[in-house]
Amino acid sequence: MSAPMQTVSRFLRHPLLPQVEIRRVSSGNALSHARHSHDCHSFGAIRSGRSSYANGSKRIDVSSGDVVVVNPGDGHACNALPEHPWGYDMLYMDSTWLTERCQVPPGAAYCDIPMFSALTSREPRLHQAIVTLGNALESMHRTRLELESHCEVLADILRDTLHPQHIQAVSPRHLEHAREYLAEHWQQDLSLEALCTVAECGATSLINGFRRHYGMTPHAMLIDLRIRQARRRLRQGDAIASVAQDCGFADQAHFQRTFKRLLAATPGHYRSKVAAPP
Template sequence: MIEVSQFWRDPALPFVEARRVGDGRKVCYAAHSHESFSIGVITGGRSTYLNAGQRVEVGAGTTVLMNPGVVHTCNPVAGESWSYLMLFVDQPWLQALGFALPVQTWSRSPVLYQRLLQAFADLFDASVPDREARLAALFSGLPDLLGSSAGVSAEGNPRLEAAAAFIRAHRSDPLSLEDICAACGLSRSYLIRAFRQRFGLTPHGYLLDQRVQLARARLRQGWAIAEVAQEAGFADQAHLQRAFKQHLAATPGHYRNALG
């Protein structure tokens, strides 16, 4: 029987992480983002996919793509069962390949779907030779598999970008909304309204998401959960537990103890 949720990591491939979800009804998310480039396939059922304000229903055979920092959710349609596989790939490794972030957020290409299924099978089998080279070939060929050119969409108001950058730089600190307003030169009311329109989260929600991302990175390095809570700016371990489950649909302990 396929587990409800399982993370996968391998010390031989430290730049990539995978997640296999057998019953997506039990793995539901609040709006969140990732520091890594994320790509996955829906292997069964249907779900509602929201990425950067665009909503689409996706089903088995669909590939979904999430660029770093882009707020998104993917949850089941009316309680229907669904399953999926996800890859989270570190940016420095991709940049070394000359990889450009794609504009597309989803694809129904059967060729891409099959290539990704094979990539997951290769990753999960430590006996497969040249796993890194195979993965590099996949990402080098991704623009052709998507069928269009890659690129990064234009940024919006530079003061909003400055607010987001300030939050990222101070995510472990006890930030107030006034601190963020002072850093970017925007009024409280405008910042709240425009920030949500640009990033899909309020400034406080974005700060919490950034803290979860930092906690995820530290847990991946094997830090103790109590130390992670303090390092990432959470009030205590219970606060980390609640936020982590809300954003990643997994407990910190489940994530930290992932097997290769």
């Protein structure tokens, strides 16, 4: 019995193209993706093998030549089906940059980012454009003009083949209602649906409206509010375990990791009146 092939995974980036990043995976059958979301547009070109793609309530089997389409905020997962080595290029594209290339018709009301209704595409030009961009990012000998041209061609293909719809932008007043709701209910296990109800908008509009107006997603703002409360409690000398529980964290370890990630200091260090050694 032959040994399984080793997974190869690389993240391809270039300082001249900050608007895109590609994860290039070969023999990725051992990878396991839980359902998650991104704050940008994502497009996955399946280069080999087959996989099961879940997005929202739908599940689709995709194979070599297919492209999966993921809008910002879409809960999704893609995992290999057995039989053949699974390879793909997953493109992450800045939504603001893409929006500038998918303009709404003249005279239309101001809208937010473009949204794609299709979950997959079998368009050969789109698949090839993603792989070609990946090849260019992988090479160290491409000119600025070539790299930028690959991106612009890809954006044109996305617009012309997937025909994005535009969602209405959320008014600052409605966003403020959602922000105030977060500030009042930060200790609760809040749902995105509840915030959308307060803001009178859809999930993607809410997430991107928060990013535009406040510089962070609703979830990031909720964590920030909890950390602020935790800092106040720690300054009072409260026990770390009780602070973690009272401030809405799953457990003390989760609180410690989050606190250190945001403040570059442990809760114990912050709580102490004596500076820790360098």
